[in-house]
Amino acid sequence: MENNRSGACGDHWGTLLSKYADRELAGVDREEVERHLAGCETCRRGLVRYEIISKSIGLDPTLSVDRRERVIGKLLGRIGYDRSETSIWSRWVEQVQSVFSAHVLAGAMAAAASIFFALWIQERSHLKELDRRMAAVPVTAISMNSTDRRLLSNMRVAYSGDIDWLTLSGDQIQVGLPEKSFPPDEFVAGREDYVPLSIGVASEHPIRILARDGAVIKLVLPVDDRIRVAIRCSLSITAAGAALLDGTFTVFGRGMDAGRKSEISCAAELKPGNRIKLGEVSFEGRIIAIHVTAGERISVSPEAQL
Amino acid sequence: MNVSREEEGEMIKKAQSGDTSAYEVLVRDSIDRLYRVALGFTRSDSDAEDMVQEACFKAFLSIGRFRGDSSFRTWVTRILINQCKDFLRSRNRGPQASDEAAIAEGSSADHAGSILASAFDPPDQWAARGEMREAIRMAIGRLPAEEKTVAVLVWIDGQSYSEAALVMGESEGTIAWRIYEARRKLCRWLDDYREEIHGK
Numbered sequence: 478m479e480n481n482r483s484g485a486c487g488d489h490w491g492t493l494l495s496k497y498a499d500r501e502l503a504g505v506d507r508e509e510v511e512r513h514l515a516g517c518e519t520c521r522r523g524l525v526r527y528e529i530i531s532k533s534i535g536l537d538p539t540l541s542v543d544r545r546e547r548v549i550g551k552l553l554g555r556i557g558y559d560r561s562e563t564s565i566w567s568r569w570v571e572q573v574q575s576v577f578s579a580h581v582l583a584g585a586m587a588a589a590a591s592i593f594f595a596l597w598i599q600e601r602s603h604l605k606e607l608d609r610r611m612a613a614v615p616v617t618a619i620s621m622n623s624t625d626r627r628l629l630s631n632m633r634v635a636y637s638g639d640i641d642w643l644t645l646s647g648d649q650i651q652v653g654l655p656e657k658s659f660p661p662d663e664f665v666a667g668r669e670d671y672v673p674l675s676i677g678v679a680s681e682h683p684i685r686i687l688a689r690d691g692a693v694i695k696l697v698l699p700v701d702d703r704i705r706v707a708i709r710c711s712l713s714i715t716a717a718g719a720a721l722l723d724g725t726f727t728v729f730g731r732g733m734d735a736g737r738k739s740e741i742s743c744a745a746e747l748k749p750g751n752r753i754k755l756g757e758v759s760f761e762g763r764i765i766a767i768h769v770t771a772g773e774r775i776s777v778s779p780e781a782q783l
Numbered sequence: 784m785n786v787s788r789e790e791e792g793e794m795i796k797k798a799q800s801g802d803t804s805a806y807e808v809l810v811r812d813s814i815d816r817l818y819r820v821a822l823g824f825t826r827s828d829s830d831a832e833d834m835v836q837e838a839c840f841k842a843f844l845s846i847g848r849f850r851g852d853s854s855f856r857t858w859v860t861r862i863l864i865n866q867c868k869d870f871l872r873s874r875n876r877g878p879q880a881s882d883e884a885a886i887a888e889g890s891s892a893d894h895a896g897s898i899l900a901s902a903f904d905p906p907d908q909w910a911a912r913g914e915m916r917e918a919i920r921m922a923i924g925r926l927p928a929e930e931k932t933v934a935v936l937v938w939i940d941g942q943s944y945s946e947a948a949l950v951m952g953e954s955e956g957t958i959a960w961r962i963y964e965a966r967r968k969l970c971r972w973l974d975d976y977r978e979e980i981h982g983k
Contacts, residue, residue, distance in 0.1 A: 495963040501944050530969050534919055534938045540818045548832050549810060556803055556843050
């Protein structure tokens with residue numbers, strides 16, 4: 478019999494021995510190997526070697542509790558989910574109090590409040606300027622012709638029409654348009670193509686538009702591309718809508734009260750997983766998910782000098 | 784934490800709609816296994832943590848595209864494996880450079896070689912050696928990428944061939960062959976070291 482330096486007599490038995498050593502054989506196959514082993518010294522020795530290799534490695538330990546919480550904490554921080562803001566704040570205050578005396582702490586808090594107020598004023602000015610610029614951008618409706626081919630790249634485009642919803646996750650923006658916006662046979666699922674679409678998304682790189690799935694258009698952007706979107710709209714905020722304001726973005730100006738039409742401006746670094754309903758909103762930063770109520774008319778200015 | 788397949792489906796739907804707490808449940812359910820796989824590749828606790836965190840972050844960004852054809856863990860493990868391979872490539876400037884160099888050159892290689900050579904000594908002599916495990920794992924680092932991946936999944940993470948097949952998108956037969964090839968190479972290297980040190 479051939480000893481191929483693997484310790485078994487040939488690849489056939491070698492493969493079976495390897496599976497046997499990993500307990501991947503059962504029934505007839507297992508019995509066949511055991512019969513062979515009974516009469517083959519080479520394979521018996523080979524099996525010992527095979528088992529040494531797998532068994533001496535052993536399974537790695539799992540994460541300790543501390544390590545697990547650290548990894549999960551960092552991950553959640555990145556995806557924008559703070560599980561217990563209050564408790565973290567409380568813990569922070571407790572830690573600071575244990576180090577500093579009360580009057581030093583009070584001084585530090587006052588200084589922090591001043592800085593925060595200054596930043597808030599600066600942000601408000603920035604928002605006013607942003608509003609002014611946005612208002613100055615002409616909103617030009619681009620007709621959506623089913624035979625056009627257009628690459629959205631650093632274009633100044635405007636969309637005026639219905640959007641069911643718009644969401645961004647990773648490198649992909651999905652825009653939900655009412656079914657009537659496109660003839661049902663215009664796009665073929667799975668086919669990659671450029672299509673005319675005037676959605677207010679500005680990117681430094683070409684935006685490829687993938688297949689249409691029902692009324693869903695997928696715009697694929699380079700990973701980690703910074704996307705700038707400016708949207709102005711006005712809609713009634715319902716109780717449910719107000720609930721959607723929970724998140725990490727900051728609202729400036731008048732608050733949005735449930736049950737009444739309201740206008741707000743907000744600036745936010747929206748983080749993955751956050752979701753907002755749009756009021757009168759202007760914002761810049763990385764947009765992860767925007768859901769626009771079906772049927773609302775919006776105007777989009779993608780490059781409003783943000 | 785053990786999430787049933789049914790619960791996992793619910794959590795995935797929630798995560799896809801932006802529910803980060805649901806995503807946390809999914810991650811917690813898989814994180815130990817993911818860490819083990821990452822450690823199998825990187826052999827460093829801190830690197831493994833980084834790999835797991837990065838893979839889970841990428842998975843979150845792509846969760847909208849996850850269609851549930853496999854379990855969440857299987858899907859993230861695929862992402863993690865690619866993450867680890869990229870990491871090793873950039874760290875070693877070549878997929879096998881570091882481990883090959885570590886074994887083939889320098890005093891640490893002699894040390895590893897002597898440990899490896901004793902692998903085929905009588906079990907009562909090698910079993911007590913705590914270094915054996917690390918030496919063989921170092922040798923696994925020399926394996927070609929696909930064989931190394933299977934070795935990590937099966938021997939270090941304890942996956943069955945069928946689980947590994949799902950992760951790698953290959954048949955169980957291919958997994959069995961890769962494992963066999965990995966064993967053959969490790970045996971050959973062990974023999975080489977043994978001959979080198981003890982003479983033929």
